Amino acid sequence: MAESDEFRSEVVEWLAENCPNEMRHPIESDDDVCWGGRGWAFQSTAQEIWLRRMAARGWTAPGWPKEYGGGGLSPEECRILDQEMRRIAARPPLEGFGLSMIGPALLEFGTEEQKTAYLPPIINGEIRWCQGYSEPNAGSDLAALRTSAVRDGQEFVLNGQKVWTSYADRADWIFCLVRTNPEAKKQRGITFLLFDMQSAGVSTRPIRLISGSSPFCETFFDNVRVPVANVVGEIDKGWDVAKYLLTHERETIARGGSNLFDANDLNAAAAKAATQTGGRLADEILRAEIARAAIDTHAFEATRARYLEETEQGGSLGPRSAVAKLTGTEFNKRRQELLVSLQGLESFRWENGASESSTGRSWLRSKGNSIEGGTTEIMLEIIAKQILELPKD
Numbered sequence: 001m002a003e004s005d006e007f008r009s010e011v012v013e014w015l016a017e018n019c020p021n022e023m024r025h026p027i028e029s030d031d032d033v034c035w036g037g038r039g040w041a042f043q044s045t046a047q048e049i050w051l052r053r054m055a056a057r058g059w060t061a062p063g064w065p066k067e068y069g070g071g072g073l074s075p076e077e078c079r080i081l082d083q084e085m086r087r088i089a090a091r092p093p094l095e096g097f098g099l100s101m102i103g104p105a106l107l108e109f110g111t112e113e114q115k116t117a118y119l120p121p122i123i124n125g126e127i128r129w130c131q132g133y134s135e136p137n138a139g140s141d142l143a144a145l146r147t148s149a150v151r152d153g154q155e156f157v158l159n160g161q162k163v164w165t166s167y168a169d170r171a172d173w174i175f176c177l178v179r180t181n182p183e184a185k186k187q188r189g190i191t192f193l194l195f196d197m198q199s200a201g202v203s204t205r206p207i208r209l210i211s212g213s214s215p216f217c218e219t220f221f222d223n224v225r226v227p228v229a230n231v232v233g234e235i236d237k238g239w240d241v242a243k244y245l246l247t248h249e250r251e252t253i254a255r256g257g258s259n260l261f262d263a264n265d266l267n268a269a270a271a272k273a274a275t276q277t278g279g280r281l282a283d284e285i286l287r288a289e290i291a292r293a294a295i296d297t298h299a300f301e302a303t304r305a306r307y308l309e310e311t312e313q314g315g316s317l318g319p320r321s322a323v324a325k326l327t328g329t330e331f332n333k334r335r336q337e338l339l340v341s342l343q344g345l346e347s348f349r350w351e352n353g354a355s356e357s358s359t360g361r362s363w364l365r366s367k368g369n370s371i372e373g374g375t376t377e378i379m380l381e382i383i384a385k386q387i388l389e390l391p392k393d
């Protein structure tokens, strides 16, 4: 038996024994996601058991080194685990910016002390992270950020404001870009800092959205003191860490978490809508669009798999993360439009602020996909400059 077959059998057996039945349903809304963190209240015993069992094997971060509590799996083994989890519709046991963003950045740029201190609590779902990048006048032009960090002995003193900080009001720690050298060229005077959201002087204010929920906040820093030891990479050279982290963020958004690009719910909605018309949708154009969406999804998944194979030796996708993000998010928006077309007004049945169907909310949420992690226009710019090497003008 080939090594990979042996590993697959081991995974199948282990999942059969250890994945609770309640965790074998696709995630339908934010309420089903396990984010972890100090204040996390598990939605069910099954959710807690599932996290504990997966974390004990290091399979919440299957590709991270074992010495920090990860699974130590090869890229091929990670793929097999992913495939087998999908086969039984097993939910990811844990989500969050720790796993998708700051963890990979620490593995690349962190000191040994930082990796040892921060990676195990991420893997075990003990600390929840948020991302302090955007500011009121620094979004696409991120390097224009102005939150200042002034050195005072072995600490920095921070003052300023971040915006669109997803889940800042629920996060335990933040990874944050600050300006440490106002004299240097924009990108050069930026430092990448980590600190506890409970630090004196940190406050957050949720921003309410059209979808009814409020995933993000304005975040304010008023003389927040952060140890110099919490710098990732070098002082004034945080831009390199920031850019590396963004490639992981874009890949994650492209993948859309657990089931964003899964064509199954589209097929199921089509089948349900067709029951009134003899098993076949009456609208020819809608039929063709659904078929196209399914084909595009498969093509996209194949391209993503190829990209990830090409980076098997570690590292990030680099500018190819912009291709993945652009394509994945545009597909998801189209898929959400199709779901709304299939369900019609039912998608928007709102009662007491809560929708009876998640379709309308997901459709509204998908609008943000082509903004978060860098807008579609910025992705096109990266592709034009860094992949196609087109002339500037």
Ligand SMILES: Cc1cc2nc3c(=O)[nH]c(=O)nc-3n(C[C@H](O)[C@H](O)[C@H](O)COP(=O)(O)OP(=O)(O)OC[C@H]3O[C@@H](n4cnc5c(N)ncnc54)[C@H](O)[C@@H]3O)c2cc1C
Pocket (backbone or CB within 6 Å): 130, 131, 132, 133, 134, 135, 136, 138, 139, 140, 141, 163, 164, 165, 166, 167, 216, 368, 369, 371, 372, 373, 374, 375, 376, 377, 378, 381
């Ligand atoms: C759902 C969601 C979650 C988010 N979560 C976080 C988070 O956790 N932490 C965080 O720090 N930020 C977060 N953001 C913020 C996000 O990173 C920014 O919204 C994004 O980078 C765009 O910045 P902006 O909103 O300032 O828009 P702007 O940069 O002002 O852009 C406005 C418009 O101008 C276009 N534009 C700007 N510059 C150019 C250019 N050079 N060429 C062509 N077109 C251009 C843009 O494409 C856009 O259409 C989140 C955003 C969303 C939607």
